[in-house]
Amino acid sequence: MSWQRSKFLGVSTVHQASDCSNKVPDAMTPDRSKAARELLAFYAEAGVDTAIGERANDLLSQPEPPAAAEQPRKAASNVMSDSSSGPAARTADPRLGNAPARPAVAAPPAPDAAVMAAREAARSASSLEELRAILDRFDGCGLKGSASRLVFADGTPGSKLMLVGEAPGAEEDKQGLPFVGRSGQLLDRMLTAIGLDRTKVYIANIVPWRPPGNRTPTPVETQICLPFVQRQIELSNPDVLVTIGQPSTGALLGVQGIMKNRGRWFPFQTGTREIRAMPMLHPAYLLRSPIGKRLAWRDMLAIKKALG
Numbered sequence: 001m002s003w004q005r006s007k008f009l010g011v012s013t014v015h016q017a018s019d020c021s022n023k024v025p026d027a028m029t030p031d032r033s034k035a036a037r038e039l040l041a042f043y044a045e046a047g048v049d050t051a052i053g054e055r056a057n058d059l060l061s062q063p064e065p066p067a068a069a070e071q072p073r074k075a076a077s078n079v080m081s082d083s084s085s086g087p088a089a090r091t092a093d094p095r096l097g098n099a100p101a102r103p104a105v106a107a108p109p110a111p112d113a114a115v116m117a118a119r120e121a122a123r124s125a126s127s128l129e130e131l132r133a134i135l136d137r138f139d140g141c142g143l144k145g146s147a148s149r150l151v152f153a154d155g156t157p158g159s160k161l162m163l164v165g166e167a168p169g170a171e172e173d174k175q176g177l178p179f180v181g182r183s184g185q186l187l188d189r190m191l192t193a194i195g196l197d198r199t200k201v202y203i204a205n206i207v208p209w210r211p212p213g214n215r216t217p218t219p220v221e222t223q224i225c226l227p228f229v230q231r232q233i234e235l236s237n238p239d240v241l242v243t244i245g246q247p248s249t250g251a252l253l254g255v256q257g258i259m260k261n262r263g264r265w266f267p268f269q270t271g272t273r274e275i276r277a278m279p280m281l282h283p284a285y286l287l288r289s290p291i292g293k294r295l296a297w298r299d300m301l302a303i304k305k306a307l308g
Contacts, residue, residue, distance in 0.1 A: 114140030114224045122231040128157050131231055135208060141224045143217070147209035149176045153232070155202040160307050162202045162238035163187075164229060165282070166247040167217050173210035178203050183283035187244075190283070190296065194304040202236050204229060206251050222251050234270040240306050241268050241275055245282035253277055263299045265306075276306060 109117070117140050125131035132152045138144070151168040154177045163179075171181035179187050191197055207217045207225045217225075229252075233241060243249040246258040253266045261279045268277040280299045286292050 109140055111220045111224065115227075118224050118227045122227040125231055125235070128153070128232065128235050131228065131235065135228055138228075141207075141209060141221055143207065143209035143211055143221055146212045148173045151176055151178055151205060151208050151210070153202060153204045154178050154180075155198045156200065157202055157236050158238075159200055159202045159236075160239040161196065161200070161242065161303065162204070162233060162236055162240070163242045163244055164233070164248050164252060165203070165205045165244040167205055167207040168210040169214050170210070178205050179283075182287060186283040186286060190300055193297075194300050202238065204232055206248050216247065222247070226251055230271075233268075234272060237270065237272070239275060240303060241277040242303060243277060243279045245280075245285070249279040253279065255279070258282075262295065263302060278303065278306075 118138065121134050121138060122131065125134055132150070135152065136150055144150075147168070151172050165178060168178060169181050169183075172178055172184075178184070188198065191201065206222055206229050208228070211217050211221070233252075241252075243252050246256070249258055249261065250256055253261075253268065255261050255266065258279055258281065262281055263278065266277045266279075267274050278299065280303075281292050281296050286296055
């Protein structure tokens, strides 16, 4: 009788636990779709807006790099990709079962080797069209892998005025043209105010690929891309060069402090002649701080006077 009662009590306990499990409040049930949306929103706010692969790379398990003496030489030979060699090699992961293999991600070249390769490639371009084709094949900058497309230039090559910004944003990455977002629309109005438009100027960026999350390009990324924009300026051969924002001003003119240097004229050597260059506040800054527009208007009037 005692055993039967304990057995009965045990059964009762099981049924009671089962009943409790079926009556868990909905508020305690995790909503996976909501959690996923919140995670994606967190990533977007943090600037992570590009998926490079399905799995994170375990850098600790990577094989050791080659010897220091061999690494720059091997990296320099692989910086320029051959567009006629077909698709990239693919690797299969046995853990994916029958899932299609993904392209193998090549290790970026050493920065020094990438800068040297960029200089050699830029010097070899005899026209802006050839320079653009070289940039399309250039694999020395890691930003190319995360950007949608190359943002080379807009406007008319050979115009008297050339403007150089920092790097493409999200809208520029979609359209493949520089300064087409909100800051670009303000730049268009600024040009219109002195009787110009995009057909009468030439516009480019220091870095032709969008950094993920619209972050500022690193000094290494800037140095790798700098030879191309310098050659782009030389081939376009403007009379007046305007550097838009501090990153462009620092890279091309070598001066720091956009507020103290904006509106001042600096000499810029194109390689064939010296031209006048002026730093200007970035339209994105003017959108955040409209009080700076009065300074930008003075600069635009100075540019108009220089163009005659």
